[in-house]
Amino acid sequence: MHESFETLFGHEPDGVWSAPGRVNLIGEHTDYNGGLALPFAIDRRTRVAVRQRPDHRIRITTDFEDADLTSGLITATLATAGQVSGWSRYVLGVVHVLRRELGIEGCGFEALVTSTVPIAVGVSSSAALEAAVLVALDELWDLRLERGEMVRLGQLVENEVVGAPTGTLDQSAVLLTERDHAVLLDFQADTAEKVPLGFDAAALEILVIDSLVRHDHATGGYGQRRRECEEAAVIAGVQSLREIDPTEVDAWARRMPAQVHRRLRHVVTDTERARLVAEHLRLGRPREIGPILTDGHRSQRDDFENSVPAIDAAVETAIAAGGLGARMTGGGFGGAAVALVETADAERIAVEVADAVQQAGHARPVVFPVRAADAARRDA
Structure with a gap:
């Protein structure tokens, strides 16, 4: 991934961050109804290599569309990050929500996205991409966000930028779980309990x-x-x-x-x-x-x-x-x-x-x- 990033952008990334897809073991459409769900993160991941820029420009691309990396390059600015469509909504939507909710300026960046999480299958490819970008920008912009706050911000991206009326199940699964465990989410009490799968x-x-x-x-x-x-x-x-x-x-x-x-x-x-x-x-x-x-x-x-x-x-x-x-x-x-x-x-x-x-x-x-x-x- 470093080599592809350098070939495309002319320099090494500042780092590579990733987030998993998820499987919901049981508890479907319970999240926005205050119920329980039991998802776990899976060993298919979305990775994002990112390097900060000294200006407000954003350049992103991915290898999961049928286009070469260069022709698929999407450009935007911090100010226009909320005015996008297509797959870039999940990246630029994070930028838009972070700046609005936290009242921060942020800075531009370049990003290359790769993924082994199947798209539109029901294993949270969108939440994986949002979470990977969230943890990357949290570190690069020195935000020091709690994981629970990231869950809330990821839901805002889905609801307001993407337009999907989802709850917080997917974001919780990809941000709060750990290896060999599921997480029991109580959406009424707003709690998350790690449960060993065995x-x-x-x-x-x-x-x-x-x-x-x-x-x-x-x-x-x-x-x-x-x-x-x-x-x-x-x-x-x-x-x-x-x-x-x-x-x-x-x-x-x-x-x-x-x-x-x-x-x-x-x-x-x-x-x-x-x-x-x-x-x-x-x-x-x-x-x-x-x-x-x-x-x-x-x-x-x-x-x-x-x-x-x-x-x-x-x-x-x-x-x-x-x-x-x-x-x-x-x-x-x-x-x-x-x-x-x-x-x-x-x-x-x-x-x-x-x-x-x-x-x-x-x-x-x-x-x-x-x-x-x-x-x-x-x-x-």
Whole structure:
């Protein structure tokens, strides 16, 4: 990366920073509803090499688009960083939000972005890029931000610059986790508890199944589901759906539109599933979480209605092939599923899933294993 940066910009970078993608083990669309979620960072990372400039100019490029580095070079200034589109929103949006929220001037820079985090799959490629830039500028601009503040700033980039009405799950996962752990996020209490996964010791593995069906959280179903959750909360007279006890879910069925009630039921029960999975993991019983993950997928498919046929096929095949549990991960409407499998069976299940999904008439999915990795950091 240093060599590419020097070839492009004519000098070495000041450093290289990175942030991981993430898999959400359980707890989907619970973040903006005050619930629980249990994500972990994965060993696919976005890296950004950065060198400060003595002026206000910004020059950035990436190798993850189908263009050579030079022709893909994007230029801006500190003052125009909030007026951008395309992938550069995730970089320049950080600049814009930092300057506005912290009341700082900042300085220009040059940056080269590379990534092994799949894009639009549901493993937080956008949060990985935002977090990598955040930790880089935090050091270069001597901001000394707490990680919790970085989470808030990253969400502002998504909400205000990108236009995606997301909560803080993704930013928390890529900024607060650590190797071999998930993090139990309580969005009502605003707490983050590291929970040991124990997958290696139990000879278990997580497979990510990329359906190749792409999504965009800035448009479409994600925003609609959020509005339906808000409608459910208004009808129920609560600040957030977290306030509804799981035993009270059925009682609301006759008091709101059926579709809105299904959204409520998913959020409340998925929060309970996240609590149960974390409890099993703390007790060293990771094998027992499989059925809970599968229940979570049924809830997304039937109640939240944000799955797609290719992912449903992947989940069904993974379980039929011997997986302990599987579910869609991420915001939905495309993206990926995850399957908890025995390490000894991982390669066989990966092939069987890809074959079966393709034979069902969908694109052949890309299936790869992931391990729980470190959060955003300086690499060099």
